[in-house]
Amino acid sequence: MATWQLKREGRDTLIQAGSAVAKGKIVEARDAPRLLEAILRPGDRVCLEGDNQKQADLLSAALLAVDPAKVNNLHMVQSGVVLPEHLDVFERGIAKKLDYAYSGPQSARIAMMLFGGKIELGAVHTYLELFARYFIDLTPNVALIAAVSADRDGNLYTGPNTEDTPTVVEATAFKDGIVVAQVNQIVDKVPRVDIPADRVHFIVEAEKPFFVEPLFTRDPAAITEGQILTAMLAIKGIYAAYGVQRLNHGIGFSTAAIELLLPTYGERLGLKGKVASRFALNPHPALIPAIESGWVTQIHSFGSEVGMEDYIRARSDIYFTGADGALRSNRAFSQTAGLYACDMFIGSTLQIDLQGNSSTVTTSRIAGFGGAPNMGADARGRRHPSEPWLKAGQEADPDGQPLLRRGRKLVVQIGETFGEKNVPLFVEKLDAVELADKLKLDLAPVMIYGDDVTHIVTEEGIANLLLCRTSDEREQAIRGVAGYTDVGRGRDKRQVQNLRERGVIRRPEDLGIDPLDADRSMLAARSIKDLVRWSGGLYTPPSKFRNW
C-alpha cells in the first residue's frame, strides 16, 4: 500500500532516537553532540543558524564534535558563515556542500577553501533569495537555532535579535524537519513567545549567552571631511531632489555621515519632515541624533544592535517592539520591506566598474551579499506609486506614456573615490569576474547590477545614470565622478563637461555646496560618547567602542 507520510514518520523516528539523550525536550549541553548524532543522517540539509548578528555558537561547537563516521556530507544551508566552526565542519568532512548569503569575518578563509576544493559551493544568495529557497528546494532537515530563553514546553523568546529564526523554523518544522534550539536560559515563563513550542523539538541550555556581533556601529570620530562632503551631496542632490521619505541605508561611514548630518545640514536646508522619515534599517547608533531631533517616524529592523536595547525599549514610538517591550526584528520581513516599500537604497561598495556593476568580492575575499542586492534592486513586482519612484521612472524614460511607465527605485552607490589603504573604488574590470573565471562559476558574484544603479555619489559629484541614454554616456558619467583614480583620469573631458551641462553630473558647486561646510563640526555627534549623550544615557556601547 502506498504511503504518503514517510517523511513525517522518519522525523518521528529520529526525534525518538534523540529523546534518548533528553529529559522531555531538554538536553544537557555536554550531550549536544550525541543528540546531533542521533538526529542527523549523512547528506542531510542543515541550517546552523548563523545570522548576520546572532550565532548558534554552542550548537556549532557541538556539530564540530560529532563523529564524522556517523554524520558526514551535510549540506549546509545558512545565511551567515560567520564563526570559524562554520568552516571547520567542512575541514572535518562533516559537511560537504554550502549554500549561503553572507560571510563577512570568514571571507578570506571561505575563498581559500573554495579554491582548495574543500567546499562544494551551491550558490551565494541574497538573504531573501536563500529564505525563498528554504520553501522550495533547500528546505532544512534539521535547524540548529539560537534564542535568549525557553520555557519547559519549548516556547522560545528570541529577544531583540529575532533575525532569521522565524523563517528558518517555519521552513523546517512545517516540512517534517527537526528544530533544536540553544538558549541562554530555561525559565518558567518566557517574556514573549517568538516561536511557539510545537515547532521546537529539543532545547539545549548554554553556559554563556550566544555570540552577537556589533556590526552596525560606526564611530563618528572616524568620519572624514571627504565623507561629509559626499554626504552633503547625497542629501541635497538626491534626498531633497526626489523627496525621499522611505529608505534603507547600508552600513559604512558615508551613510553614517548622512545620518549625522540630518539634524544639522538637513535642518538648515529645511528638509525635516520632507525626507528620511521611514526606514528599513538596523538600529544604527548614528541615527540617534536624527531620531532625538524628531526626523524619524518609524523604523523596521532586520536585527538588533549591541548596546541599543534600552534605547529601543524607551523609543517604542519609533521601533517595532513586543509585549515585553523589547525590539522584535525579522530579517525576512525587513528585507521585503526594503525591496517593496522603500523608494531608495543607499550604500557603499568596494568596486564599481565602467557600467556601474558593483561588487564587494576581491580575488582573495568572498564576503557574500547579505541583503544589499534585495535593497539595491528595482522591484519589478511593485505597483504602488510614490513621488520619488515616479520621478525616477520619468527620468529614465521621459517619452514613455505616464500611465504605463514603471517607476524606478533609487539605487545609490556612495563612497570616496579612494577607499581604505588608497584602493580605488572604480575599476575597469571587477575582481568578481576574475574570481568567477578561476572558480568556473556560471555567474560572477555581482552585488548590484549596473542596470539597477541610478546614482553614484563621490566627493567629486553625483552621476545620475537615469539620464544616460547610451552605454558610452554611462561610462563617461561614471568616469566623471571617479576623481583621480585611473578610471577617473581616463575620462573624455569634453564629454564629461557636456554631461555636466545636462545635469547628468553635478558637482558640489553646481548644487551650491560650500566646501567650508565639509567640516567635522557639522556632524551632530563627533564621537561615540556624543551618541550616548544624545540618547540620554540609554545607549550603552560595547566596550570596544568606549575610550573614556
Added chain:
Amino acid sequence: MEDLSLHHLAPQPAKGAQKMAIVGVVASGNLEVLVERVLSDLECLIEIRTAAEGFGEVWNAVVADFVERYSPGGLKFSINDGGARPDTVSLRLAQAVRLMEGEQ
C-alpha cells in the same frame, strides 16, 4: 620629501579681498594650505612640499583641475603635505579659495 612648483594662468582674478588664510593640518594623510593674495590678477602659483615622492603627475592633474574650476587668479598657495589623497587635496584647495572670499 619632494618639492614641486606649479605655475598657472587663471581665467579670472580670485573673488574677495582677504589677504591670507590657512586651512588644514600637517598630519599623515592630510595637508596644510597657506594661501596669500600676493600675485598679479591672473597669476597663480602653487608650491608643494610633500612627504610622498613620485606623485608629480597626479599633483599636476589635481592643480590644473582646481585652477579651471575655481579660477584662483592672484593667489599663491604654499602646501605642506603629509601624503594626502588627491580628493583631500582638492577639498583643501577649494576651502582655501572660499576662505579668501570671506563671509558670503
